[in-house]
Amino acid sequence: MSEKYWDAKFETMAENQMKAFQLEKLKETLKWAYEKIPHYKKAFDEKGVKPEDCQKLEDLAKFPFTVKTALRDNYPFGLCAVPLSEVVRIHASSGTTGKPITGPYTKEDLEQWTECMARGLWAQEVRPDSILQNAYGMGLFTGGLGFLQGAMRIGCAVVPSGAGMTERQILLIQDFGTTALCCTPSYCMTIIERAEKMGVDIKNSTVRTGHFGAEPWSIEMRDEIESRGGIHAYEHYGLTELMGPGVSFTCENYSIHINEDHVYPEIVDPATLEPVELGKEGELVFTALQRRAMPMIRYRTRDICTLRREKCDCGRTLITMDKILGRSDDMMIISGVNVFPSQVESVLMEFKEVEPVYQIRLAKKGYLDVMYVETEARPEIYAAGQAKVDELAKRISSRIQQVIGINVPVSITPQDSIERSIGKAKRIIDERPK
Numbered sequence: 001m002s003e004k005y006w007d008a009k010f011e012t013m014a015e016n017q018m019k020a021f022q023l024e025k026l027k028e029t030l031k032w033a034y035e036k037i038p039h040y041k042k043a044f045d046e047k048g049v050k051p052e053d054c055q056k057l058e059d060l061a062k063f064p065f066t067v068k069t070a071l072r073d074n075y076p077f078g079l080c081a082v083p084l085s086e087v088v089r090i091h092a093s094s095g096t097t098g099k100p101i102t103g104p105y106t107k108e109d110l111e112q113w114t115e116c117m118a119r120g121l122w123a124q125e126v127r128p129d130s131i132l133q134n135a136y137g138m139g140l141f142t143g144g145l146g147f148l149q150g151a152m153r154i155g156c157a158v159v160p161s162g163a164g165m166t167e168r169q170i171l172l173i174q175d176f177g178t179t180a181l182c183c184t185p186s187y188c189m190t191i192i193e194r195a196e197k198m199g200v201d202i203k204n205s206t207v208r209t210g211h212f213g214a215e216p217w218s219i220e221m222r223d224e225i226e227s228r229g230g231i232h233a234y235e236h237y238g239l240t241e242l243m244g245p246g247v248s249f250t251c252e253n254y255s256i257h258i259n260e261d262h263v264y265p266e267i268v269d270p271a272t273l274e275p276v277e278l279g280k281e282g283e284l285v286f287t288a289l290q291r292r293a294m295p296m297i298r299y300r301t302r303d304i305c306t307l308r309r310e311k312c313d314c315g316r317t318l319i320t321m322d323k324i325l326g327r328s329d330d331m332m333i334i335s336g337v338n339v340f341p342s343q344v345e346s347v348l349m350e351f352k353e354v355e356p357v358y359q360i361r362l363a364k365k366g367y368l369d370v371m372y373v374e375t376e377a378r379p380e381i382y383a384a385g386q387a388k389v390d391e392l393a394k395r396i397s398s399r400i401q402q403v404i405g406i407n408v409p410v411s412i413t414p415q416d417s418i419e420r421s422i423g424k425a426k427r428i429i430d431e432r433p434k
């Protein structure tokens with residue numbers, strides 16, 4: 001570890017060395033998965049590929065994808081490559097429908113995950129003298145324990161406050177002198193808003209850094225957290241299927257660096273499933289390079305993103321990804337235009353008169369999907385009377401038309417009518433007949 005990097009060897013490794021390292025790990029992983037897990041043996045055989053067919057990184061494109069249903073179909077331990085006696089932790093994610101998906105870890109898997117988390121938090125100014133309040137859900141969700149492990153590895157004081165009980169979170173910030181706050185960005189906004197109502201000034205509190213993730217959020221939301229909360233808003237990205245958080249993290253330049261010695265990223269065209277070149281948008285696909293309990297080959301995340309290999313001033317050579325635009329399952333097609341909630345969020349955040357809460361209602365009009373946006377205004381707008389409220393709604397609607405190109409009715413709902421998030425915010429209410 002150095003003052004700047006937690007693991008300088010991998011964080012600043014030359015590209016050709018990294019590729020050689022990845023290839024070696026990839027070959028081991030393909031063999032491990034093929035030999036240990038019937039699902040992969042069958043999938044490889046059906047595609048007519050053998051682990052030995054991977055002789056260069058590009059050969060990975062010949063191998064089959066893994067999709068979420070494979071995890072559900074093999075619930076709970078069908079994709080586990082080791083006996084349960086070697087498993088030391090099992091996380092799970094409920095998802096929206098049906099059975100959860102499981103994430104088992106060996107001792108070594110946990111160790112590596114911890115290192116990935118420490119790497120990210122170290123890059124984000126967390127040090128042994130930090131007081132880190134961890135307001136991610138503690139439990140089956142990978143957020144709580146993932147951040148706990150990484151922070152403990154650095155050796156800072158962790159306050160495992162968990163998600164929820166917002167007034168207590170604010171009390172802890174004040175009493176313990178929290179310097180680093182970990183939670184979803186929407187929950188951070190809830191905390192800031194509640195603190196303002198309580199007359200507590202988070203902006204001038206001890207909190208300096210935020211370590212946010214687990215849901216899509218716009219750059220405008222990031223700016224809002226920074227200006228309204230006085231917090232440097234760092235980001236983490238990850239998913240249960242791979243390890244949880246720890247897949248990637250932002251440096252001081254907001255570049256999202258992928259721990260590519262642990263996860264090998266690809267972007268594919270979600271329609272053709274063909275690889276997409278660097279700098280072009282598509283679906284993120286990851287292969288875990290070092291996991292033992294649950295190796296993951298070409299996992300289709302459904303997250304829409306772009307990969308870039310550009311020099312970053314932080315000195316890290318790790319490949320970067322853009323902010324996630326949204327999940328392909330959350331993409332709405334309105335009047336023929338593809339829209340993600342994060343795009344609506346970007347427009348809403350331009351308006352200082354609205355609270356950073358919103359929801360999108362989807363309904364059917366004939367054969368067409370229609371969308372309604374609901375948000376809340378700041379107290380002074382309600383106080384100024386209904387005409388002001390209506391005028392604001394109209395202005396937002398015409399800005400959406402201008403930026404996204406669709407005509408969307410916007411309504412300003414009564415104060416505090418939209419549920420505040422404590423974890424992953426639910427942005428879409430789908431009222432379309434099933």
Ligand code: DLL
Nearest residue numbers: 093143213214215216236237238239240244245324
């Ligand atoms: O959300 C892991 C995590 C916890 C990441 C805490 C960061 C911080 P899952 O519950 O399995 O795991 O959800 C994974 O959440 O496929 C993305 O769609 C979304 N997601 C996670 N991080 C981000 C992010 C955790 N920074 C799914 N930006 C992923 C946008 C994110 N979306």
